[in-house]
Amino acid sequence: MKTANKEITAVSLVQAALEKAHKFQETHNIFTFLNDIEALKKAAEIDKRIQKGENVGRLAGVPYALKDNFLSSEGETTASAHILQGFTSPITATAVQKLEAEGAIMIGRTNLDAFAHGSSTENSYFGPTKNSKDLERVAGGSSGGSAVAVALDIVPFATGTDTGGSIRQPATFNGVYGLKPTYGTVSRYGVVAMGSSTDCIGFFAQNPEDLDLLMQITAGQDPKDMTTLPDFYGKDDEKFNDPIKKIGVIKDFNNEAVAPSIRKALQNKIEELKAKGHEIVELEMPALKYALAAYYIIVPAEVASNLSRHDGIRYGFRSEKSDNLNALYEHTRDEGFMAENKRRIMIGNFVLSSGFYDAYYLKAAKARTMIIDEYNDAFEKCDFILTPVSPNPAFRLGEKVDDPVAMYLEDMMSVSVNLAGLPGLAIPAGETEDGLALGLQLVGPRRSDADLLKFAAEMDNDSRAGSTETHADIFGGKD
Amino acid sequence: MEVNQEVIAHLAELSNLALTDQESTRLVSDLNGIINYISQLDELDTSGIEPTYQVFEMENVWRPDEILLQDADREQLLALTKEVRDNQIKVPKVL
Numbered sequence: 001m002k003t004a005n006k007e008i009t010a011v012s013l014v015q016a017a018l019e020k021a022h023k024f025q026e027t028h029n030i031f032t033f034l035n036d037i038e039a040l041k042k043a044a045e046i047d048k049r050i051q052k053g054e055n056v057g058r059l060a061g062v063p064y065a066l067k068d069n070f071l072s073s074e075g076e077t078t079a080s081a082h083i084l085q086g087f088t089s090p091i092t093a094t095a096v097q098k099l100e101a102e103g104a105i106m107i108g109r110t111n112l113d114a115f116a117h118g119s120s121t122e123n124s125y126f127g128p129t130k131n132s133k134d135l136e137r138v139a140g141g142s143s144g145g146s147a148v149a150v151a152l153d154i155v156p157f158a159t160g161t162d163t164g165g166s167i168r169q170p171a172t173f174n175g176v177y178g179l180k181p182t183y184g185t186v187s188r189y190g191v192v193a194m195g196s197s198t199d200c201i202g203f204f205a206q207n208p209e210d211l212d213l214l215m216q217i218t219a220g221q222d223p224k225d226m227t228t229l230p231d232f233y234g235k236d237d238e239k240f241n242d243p244i245k246k247i248g249v250i251k252d253f254n255n256e257a258v259a260p261s262i263r264k265a266l267q268n269k270i271e272e273l274k275a276k277g278h279e280i281v282e283l284e285m286p287a288l289k290y291a292l293a294a295y296y297i298i299v300p301a302e303v304a305s306n307l308s309r310h311d312g313i314r315y316g317f318r319s320e321k322s323d324n325l326n327a328l329y330e331h332t333r334d335e336g337f338m339a340e341n342k343r344r345i346m347i348g349n350f351v352l353s354s355g356f357y358d359a360y361y362l363k364a365a366k367a368r369t370m371i372i373d374e375y376n377d378a379f380e381k382c383d384f385i386l387t388p389v390s391p392n393p394a395f396r397l398g399e400k401v402d403d404p405v406a407m408y409l410e411d412m413m414s415v416s417v418n419l420a421g422l423p424g425l426a427i428p429a430g431e432t433e434d435g436l437a438l439g440l441q442l443v444g445p446r447r448s449d450a451d452l453l454k455f456a457a458e459m460d461n462d463s464r465a466g467s468t469e470t471h472a473d474i475f476g477g478k479d
Numbered sequence: 480m481e482v483n484q485e486v487i488a489h490l491a492e493l494s495n496l497a498l499t500d501q502e503s504t505r506l507v508s509d510l511n512g513i514i515n516y517i518s519q520l521d522e523l524d525t526s527g528i529e530p531t532y533q534v535f536e537m538e539n540v541w542r543p544d545e546i547l548l549q550d551a552d553r554e555q556l557l558a559l560t561k562e563v564r565d566n567q568i569k570v571p572k573v574l
Binding site: 088091097126183184193197229293296297315316318325327329330333339345349351353363364368369372403404419 | 510
């Protein structure tokens with residue numbers, strides 16, 4: 001790697017990233033915290049260790065941005081919510097520990113929809129993050145800050161969380177790659193919980209190769225997260241050895257609810273794949289139509305439970321308005337949560353409350369089984385599935401923020417992947433005539449994460465063939 | 480199912496939220512819109528289908544019953560709260 005070769009120093013890399021971060025912060029509102037002092041200190045230490053000839057790790061001196069729902073002692077962990085303001089975590093998330101053990105340096109915490117509730121980063125206590133291509137438009141969400149930080153080339157990678165599309169959708173709104181791994185691949189220890197049965201840790205980067213390296217570093221079973229799967233990442237699966245792939249396309253997803261620009265991008269990609277000899281398989285998956293309804297029952301139920309811990313007693317914001325304990329809970333939560341947090345808590349308690357449990361929650365849990373079965377059947381017929389991520393390119397700031405159902409509909413093609421626990425990879429797919437980013441997603445069977453990335457890298461390299469541009473500037477030529 | 484102010488008040492109590500009148504009014508229309516959308520699940524025939532609550536594929540993850548080294552000690556955790564007396568967190572009166 002170039003840093004280790006002393007061609008460039010960690011300090012100069014981190015300094016450049018911080019300068020860009022400060023500059024774009026003024027226009028795009030990407031960060032909730034900038035880590036100037038600690039980041040430069042760490043970079044200087046890495047440079048010293050390199051001079052001594054020490055092994056400094058695979059990400060030595062590489063600056064990165066951390067979504068502000070990952071706990072670490074550097075800066076307050078707020079999840080972009082008022083109720084967590086003032087909370088500096090004594091513990092550090094497993095994923096952060098693993099990245100930093102390889103020498104990565106966090107330069108800033110990125111903005112999100114508070115508690116990752118949203119599809120635009122407008123539900124943030126710190127105000128919206130602006131789209132990297134158009135300042136009048138949303139960054140996507142909930143990991144909007146991370147997507148924009150990578151798209152504007154402030155950092156080569158950023159962390160994200162994806163409960164219903166929160167990595168893949170902002171990735172496509174900003175023209176970068178975003179991976180939501182198989183459920184249970186990367187430890188969730190030390191990450192603010194949203195919907196525990198679908199929450200995943202993943203990454204944004206400019207190319208699939210970098211995502212692969214990040215997964216090699218962070219994937220793996222963690223005794224501190226009982227839902228991590230036994231180590232599997234990077235183990236070869238013979239199923240994917242054939243260079244000719246069968247790519248499934250879901251018939252129902254190509255309809256008038258999807259913007260013409262996205263349907264065209266999908267069609268172009270299909271033609272491109274066909275031209276390379278891959279086989280296209282048309283899939284009928286009628287239950288997927290109900291994924292969004294099931295998602296907006298199951299996840300709010302889990303949200304209501306996960307957010308019940310925020311009581312103003314042990315950490316974060318506490319309301320001054322109260323003269324007794326119960327009033328303190330109620331006022332702290334009313335003042336500390338954003339409107340969308342409250343909506344989801346209320347919906348969650350509604351679908352779980354007696355009299356409605358069977359009609360909503362149990363029904364959604366059964367729909368989830370049908371969705372999983374449809375995916376299992378689909379992967380008997382194909383290797384990967386290619387779909388849009390969202391029905392529209394980045395929409396205008398303020399356009400949907402007052403209409404919760406319109407905002408939820410943005411997630412219609414991403415949430416089924418979470419309900420089934422599958423890996424999904426957002427890939428850039430050109431631009432609209434107005435210069436907005438377009439993206440698609442590749443979905444694979446459980447544990448096919450590395451194969452998905454490999455396939456995406458092949459597609460990417462083919463389309464870059466003839467170009468001299470490479471991604472290797474910072475991650476370097478692998479050793 | 481029609482959500483009204485009474486339902487909102489009940490849910491607010493379950494949710495420990497001291498909603499303002501304006502918020503309650505807004506939530507009546509928001510929740511009705513959302514419930515109207517999620518009710519489309521009624522169309523789906525789920526007879527004979529088992530529910531799925533997690534996609535983890537594994538059950539009963541065991542570990543030895545030993546105290547693991549904690550990432551944060553008592554002092555660090557108490558430092559996060561507003562007021563501490565004798566190693567206890569001070570709160571307003573309960574009743």
